[in-house]
Structures are given as C-alpha cells and as structure tokens.
Amino acid sequence: MTTQNQDNIIVFDKVNKWYGNSFHVLRDINLNVRRGERIVVCGPSGSGKSTLIRCINRLEEHQEGHLIVDGTELTDDVKAIDKIRKEVGMVFQQFNLFPHLTVLENLTLSPMYVGKMPKKEAEEKAMLQLKRVRIAEQAGKYPLQLSGGQQQRVAIARALCLTPKIMLFDEPTSALDPEMIKEVLDVMVEMANQGITMICVTHEMGFAKAVADRVIFMDQGQIVEQNTPHEFFNNPQTDRSKDFLSKILGH
Amino acid sequence: MSVAPRTPPTKRDWSWRSQAFRGLLYQIIAVVLIGGIAWWLAANTAENMRVRGIKSGFDFLTQPAGFDIGESLTKFDSNDPYWKAFLVGVSNTLRVAILGIILTTILGTLIGVGRFSRNGLVRGLCQAYVELFRNVPVLLQLLMWYLLFTEFLPDVTEAKRIGDIYLSKGGITFPKPIWESGHLFGVAGLLVGAIGAWFYRRWARSKFEATGQIRSMFWVPVAIVLAVGVLGWLAGGAPSQFAVPQKGEFAVEGGGALTPEFMAVLLGLVLYTAAFVAEVVRSGISSVARGQSEAAQALGLSKGQEMQQVLLPQALRVIIPPMTNQFLNLTKNSSLAVAIGYPDVVSISNTALNQTGRAVECIALIMLVYLTTSLLTSFFMNWYNAKSAIKER
Ligand SMILES: Nc1ncnc2c1ncn2[C@@H]1O[C@H](COP(=O)(O)OP(=O)(O)OP(=O)(O)O)[C@@H](O)[C@H]1O
Ligand SMILES: [Mg+2]
Numbered sequence: 001m002t003t004q005n006q007d008n009i010i011v012f013d014k015v016n017k018w019y020g021n022s023f024h025v026l027r028d029i030n031l032n033v034r035r036g037e038r039i040v041v042c043g044p045s046g047s048g049k050s051t052l053i054r055c056i057n058r059l060e061e062h063q064e065g066h067l068i069v070d071g072t073e074l075t076d077d078v079k080a081i082d083k084i085r086k087e088v089g090m091v092f093q094q095f096n097l098f099p100h101l102t103v104l105e106n107l108t109l110s111p112m113y114v115g116k117m118p119k120k121e122a123e124e125k126a127m128l129q130l131k132r133v134r135i136a137e138q139a140g141k142y143p144l145q146l147s148g149g150q151q152q153r154v155a156i157a158r159a160l161c162l163t164p165k166i167m168l169f170d171e172p173t174s175a176l177d178p179e180m181i182k183e184v185l186d187v188m189v190e191m192a193n194q195g196i197t198m199i200c201v202t203h204e205m206g207f208a209k210a211v212a213d214r215v216i217f218m219d220q221g222q223i224v225e226q227n228t229p230h231e232f233f234n235n236p237q238t239d240r241s242k243d244f245l246s247k248i249l250g251h
Numbered sequence: 252m253s254v255a256p257r258t259p260p261t262k263r264d265w266s267w268r269s270q271a272f273r274g275l276l277y278q279i280i281a282v283v284l285i286g287g288i289a290w291w292l293a294a295n296t297a298e299n300m301r302v303r304g305i306k307s308g309f310d311f312l313t314q315p316a317g318f319d320i321g322e323s324l325t326k327f328d329s330n331d332p333y334w335k336a337f338l339v340g341v342s343n344t345l346r347v348a349i350l351g352i353i354l355t356t357i358l359g360t361l362i363g364v365g366r367f368s369r370n371g372l373v374r375g376l377c378q379a380y381v382e383l384f385r386n387v388p389v390l391l392q393l394l395m396w397y398l399l400f401t402e403f404l405p406d407v408t409e410a411k412r413i414g415d416i417y418l419s420k421g422g423i424t425f426p427k428p429i430w431e432s433g434h435l436f437g438v439a440g441l442l443v444g445a446i447g448a449w450f451y452r453r454w455a456r457s458k459f460e461a462t463g464q465i466r467s468m469f470w471v472p473v474a475i476v477l478a479v480g481v482l483g484w485l486a487g488g489a490p491s492q493f494a495v496p497q498k499g500e501f502a503v504e505g506g507g508a509l510t511p512e513f514m515a516v517l518l519g520l521v522l523y524t525a526a527f528v529a530e531v532v533r534s535g536i537s538s539v540a541r542g543q544s545e546a547a548q549a550l551g552l553s554k555g556q557e558m559q560q561v562l563l564p565q566a567l568r569v570i571i572p573p574m575t576n577q578f579l580n581l582t583k584n585s586s587l588a589v590a591i592g593y594p595d596v597v598s599i600s601n602t603a604l605n606q607t608g609r610a611v612e613c614i615a616l617i618m619l620v621y622l623t624t625s626l627l628t629s630f631f632m633n634w635y636n637a638k639s640a641i642k643e644r
Binding site for chain 2: 057059082085086088089090092094096097098099100109110112113114115116117118119120122158159162
C-alpha cells in the first residue's frame with residue numbers, strides 16, 4: 001500500500017486498465033484528490049475520461065495498481081463496493097432516470113432500499129433536494145414528461161439524495177440544448193460552493209474557470225497535464241493540450 | 252369579455268380523393284369479398300354433402316359415444332353421449348394448458364433471469380438449456396418422454412415401489428387423502444391464511460415505508476398460508492385417511508394416478524415452451540437501456556433490487572405481448588398429444604369423427620374450442636398489458 005494522506009479522499013496509485021486483452025485504456029494513472037477539491041477532466045474523445053471516473057464507483061474495474069476511495073481500497077470485495085457506492089454520487093450524460101417511476105420515486109428509491117430510510121423522511125429529503133435544483137413543482141411527473149435540462153437536474157438531485165461525499169459528472173451538459181446548459185451549470189456551481197468533492201468531465205471552459213481547483217488533461221489513457229484552470233487555459237504546457245485547446249476554442 | 256366555448260369542427264371532407272372516403276371504400280370492398288368467399292364455400296360444401304348423401308347436423312352429440320376414454324377428471328363410460336366425451340376432451344386439454352402455462356412461466360422466467368447471473372456456470376447452463384430444448388421439434392420431445400416413461404419403467408405387474416408410491420408403465424400411483432368433512436376446515440384454513448398473508452404484506456409494506464426495514468414479501472406470506480391451513484386441518488380433527496394404492500395381480504389399484512401420457516404431454520410442452528419464454532424474458536430485460544443498470548448500480552442498489560425495482564418493471568411491457576404468443580403456442584401444441592394417445596379434445600373429436608363421419612361438425616367444434624381459449628387468453632393478457640403499461644407522457 002501507498003503512503004496515503006488523510007486529506008486525500010481519492011488516491012489513484014499506478015492504476016492500469018485494459019478493455020479486453022489488447023486495448024490499454026488507462027496507463028499508469030497517479031492522481032490524488034483532496035477532500036473538497038473540485039476537478040475538471042478534459043481531453044479528446046476516446047482518451048479514457050469516462051473510464052477514469054467510472055473506476056471510482058466501480059462501474060469499471062481496474063486490473064493493476066491501487067485505487068483508494070475515502071480510505072477504502074476498491075477490490076472485488078462486495079462490501080467495500082457497497083460502501084463506496086453509498087458515498088459516491090454519479091450524474092450521466094444521458095441522465096439515466098428511471099422512466100417507470102415518478103420524479104419523487106426516482107429520488108426516494110435508493111434512500112429507502114439502500115439507506116433503509118423511512119418513506120416519509122426520504123420524501124422530505126427528496127423534496128429538499130428538488131428545491132435545491134429548483135424543480136420541486138415537478139415531483140409528481142414522470143421523467144420523460146420533462147425537458148432535458150429538467151431531467152438532468154432531477155438526476156443531480158437523485159445523486160445528492162444519498163448525501164454523497166463525492167460527486168462524479170460525466171459530460172452532464174453535452175446532451176443538452178444551449179439554453180438548458182446554463183440551468184444545469186448554475187445548479188452545479190451552487191453545489192461546488194458547498195464544499196462537496198467534485199470530479200467533472202466537461203468541455204465547458206466557463207464552468208472550469210469558475211469553479212475548478214484543478215484541470216486534468218488526458219490523452220490516450222494518460223494524464224498528460226494538470227494545472228489550475230487559469231494556467232491550463234492561458235498557458236498550456238504540452239503540444240497535445242495546445243492542439244486540443246485550439247480545437248475546442250476554435251469553433 | 253368571455254369567449255364562447257369552441258368545439259372542433261365535425262364536418263368531414265367526403266370528396267373521392269379524401270382519406271375518409273378511400274378508407275370507407277376499401278372496407279366495403281373487403282367485407283363484400285370475404286362475405287362472398289364464405290358464402291361460396293358454405294354453399295359448395297352443403298351441395299357436395301347433399302349430392303353424396305352425407306348426413307349433417309349436431310344431432311349425433313346426444314347419441315351414446317360407444318368408446319372408452321383412458322383418463323378423465325369425471326367418470327365416463329362408453330354409454331355416455333358424445334357431448335360428454337367432448338367435454339372430457341376439453342377438460343383434458345385445459346388441464347394440460349393451464350398447468351402448462353403456470354409451470355412454463357415459472358421455469359422460463361427463472362432461466363431467462365439466470366442468463367444475467369454473475370455466476371458463469373449458471374449463465375452457461377441456462378443458455379445450454381435454451382439451445383437444447385428450442386432446437387428439437389416438440390413432437391419429438393413428446394415422443395421421447397413418452398418412450399422414456401413407457402419403455403424404461405417396469406410393467407404394471409412389477410411396479411417399482413418407493414414407499415407407497417408405485418412407478419410403472421401405467422404411470423405414477425400415489426396415496427390420495429380420502430375426502431372427509433374435516434378437510435373443509437383445512438380448506439377454510441388455507442383461505443383464512445391467504446387473507447392473513449394479504450394483510451401481512453400490507454403491514455410489511457407500510458412498515459417498510461415507515462421504518463425502512465425490509466421484510467420478506469414472499470416466504471413469510473407462504474408460511475402464513477400453510478400454517479393456518481394446517482391449523483384448520485388440525486381443528487377439523489386432522490383427518491388422515493389415505494387411499495393407499497395396492498398392487499393387485501394385474502394392476503396397481505386405488506390412490507391417485509398420473510398417466511404416462513399426461514406426464515409426457517405436460518413435461519414435453521413445459522420444457523419446450525420454457526426455452527422460448529426464457530428467450531422472451533432475456534430479450535425483454537436486455538432491451539432495457541444499459542444506462543438504467545448503471546444508474547441503479549451507481550445508486551448502490553444490489554443486483555436483486557436492480558432486477559426487481561428497475562429492470563423487470565421496464566422489461567415487462569416488452570415481455571407481455573410475445574409471452575401471450577407463447578401461451579397460445581403451448582395451448583395449441585397440446586393438440587400434438589394425439590400422437591401419444593392422450594385423450595385431449597383433438598384426439599376425442601378424431602374418434603368421434605371416424606365413428607360418425609360428421610367431419611365438418613367435429614372440426615368446427617375443435618376450432619371453436621381453440622378459438623375460445625385463445626381469445627380468452629389474449630383478452631386476459633391484453634388487459635394485463637394495459638394495466639402494467641407505464642405512463643411516460
Ligand atoms: N466497454 C468497452 N469495451 C471496449 N472498449 C471500450 C469500452 N468502453 C470504452 N471503450 C473504449 O475505450 C476508450 C476510452 O473510452 P472513454 O469512454 O473512457 O473515452 P472518453 O474520453 O470518455 O471519450 P468521450 O469524450 O467520447 O466520452 C475509447 O476508445 C472507447 O472506444
Ligand atoms: Mg466519455
């Protein structure tokens with residue numbers, strides 16, 4: 001095991017992952033995330049950003065190296081996985097709300113079945129979260145009756161219902177129309193100001209500049225560069241990040 | 252200022268190029284064509300039968316059948332009329348169909364869900380089952396089971412004895428409780444237990460909602476039904492007289508019996524159809540978007556909760572329509588029973604047809620029976636489908 005600092009809530013130590021036998025998707029990832037830190041991950045398509053954050057709640061498993069989340073090492077141990085999934089919330093690009101349940105039921109499902117919380121309490125907490133994302137009046141509707149931006153805010157509220165210590169976002173705004181992107185980002189900025197640890201895959205530079213403590217740039221399964229947003233966007237160090245930035249700024 | 256309420260316009264455009272006019276025209280043409288063909292067929296048949304002097308009509312139904320039936324839920328002998336023979340056939344068909352549908356649903360669902368097991372061995376076995384049973388013609392499977400039961404078991408005179416159960420070419424014979432009034436208490440106990448179990452489930456549900464504690468929603472209710480049933484039986488004086496089968500000189504007599512024909516038909520149909528039901532269930536579950544499973548996992552739901560709360564409810568609406576097809580297939584395939592001599596409605600109608608020569612009438616009766624059961628099944632499944640459809644918009 002590695003020397004680990006109590007202040008690091010997530011520690012990647014020489015993590016390697018392959019898809020199948022030949023595709024080396026994560027290469028020697030070393031990364032320490034401090035408690036309360038807000039990190040933005042960016043990089044070209046296929047560079048392994050999604051894979052990296054999906055390892056944190058074990059939607060993907062790594063094959064080599066150590067990955068420690070809030071003091072618990074992620075292995076095949078089911079108990080450890082259960083514990084970590086309770087502490088890590090995740091928001092997906094495609095929302096992934098449960099279409100057969102109402103908005104409120106989407107939010108109470110996990111607190112009731114996983115958190116063993118009484119229904120009434122779960123509903124009260126859920127309403128609180130819905131207010132936080134400014135969508136309380138939609139509680140009785142079904143997800144597909146809502147707009148994309150509203151759905152994504154419900155998904156954020158659902159992830160918050162387990163009071164996670166870490167929130168993972170995988171391109172939360174890239175399936176949205178421009179006018180909806182702002183309403184989702186506003187909610188995320190508010191969350192960021194409340195001290196939760198956040199790791200967010202996104203190409204929204206405005207968001208990165210506003211809230212990120214650190215920007216991580218990935219390419220071909222490696223962390224190529226990491227820096228403060230200001231330094232990274234104004235003064236990229238590597239050719240690959242320069243190239244990438246010129247592309248996303250270009251349009 | 253108030254606005255007068257407006258209703259949608261009712262006038263339709265009936266020009267010959269309008270959709271409404273064309274639609275009506277095609278329907279009229281279709282009805283005239285089908286009616287004409289039906290009339291022509293009926294007239295032709297009647298004329299042919301008249302020319303050849305074939306008698307027609309359903310009067311034969313009240314005449315004595317003159318043949319025995321191998322197995323029947325009620326007493327039947329050769330002096331009983333044809334209509335009674337038909338009813339025996341129908342009840343034999345329904346017995347196989349209803350039991351078959353229930354067993355197939357259970358087995359097929361288990362195997363279908365098993366294909367998503369984390370255990371590779373379970374997954375492999377379930378897949379092997381499906382490939383094996385759906386790729387062998389069902390008639391062959393029925394014949395194979397029948398052969399197994401009749402060839403590899405001893406003759407009736409040398410019936411194999413396990414406790415009070417006898418196994419032979421004649422089927423399984425087993426002790427059957429003799430009906431006494433005391434059994435009524437047992438039956439009443441089961442009913443009371445069922446009501447109690449329903450209340451328990453309501454209580455457990457509200458308890459879960461109030462405290463978050465999860466209680467068994469299946470095994471405890473089952474235990475309640477059984478326990479109260481046993482209590483009722485004890486209160487009825489615990490009648491425990493059994494009709495125990497006895498081996499006579501030529502046959503095993505007394506007790507309850509399952510014939511090899513019945514077992515072969517039931518087993519063959521269930522194992523065959525379960526393979527298809529398993530595929531229906533599997534494809535239904537995998538039709539649920541992958542993101543649903545990931546979201547459930549990210550929220551910390553266990554595999555079982557994910558299946559019960561997220562995947563199955565969404566899979567159900569994809570599963571129900573093809574499931575109806577499988578139920579109808581099972582019912583209709585039960586007519587293959589004729590190949591191994593199980594007296595279902597087809598087999599009995601066949602005999603009646605040969606004896607009376609009333610081919611049109613007998614075939615019509617068979618069709619009526621299958622049409623009725625199939626339509627009833629369809630209606631029930633459509634109702635269930637509508638009930639479990641999810642509101643999305
Ligand atoms: N289940 C899988 N099996 C095989 N290869 C996969 C699988 N998932 C992802 N990959 C491949 O791994 C690589 C990294 O995928 P990943 O989704 O992590 O990229 P990404 O950086 O998130 O890209 P994007 O910006 O397009 O979302 C891609 O080349 C992808 O094709
Ligand atoms: Mg991605």
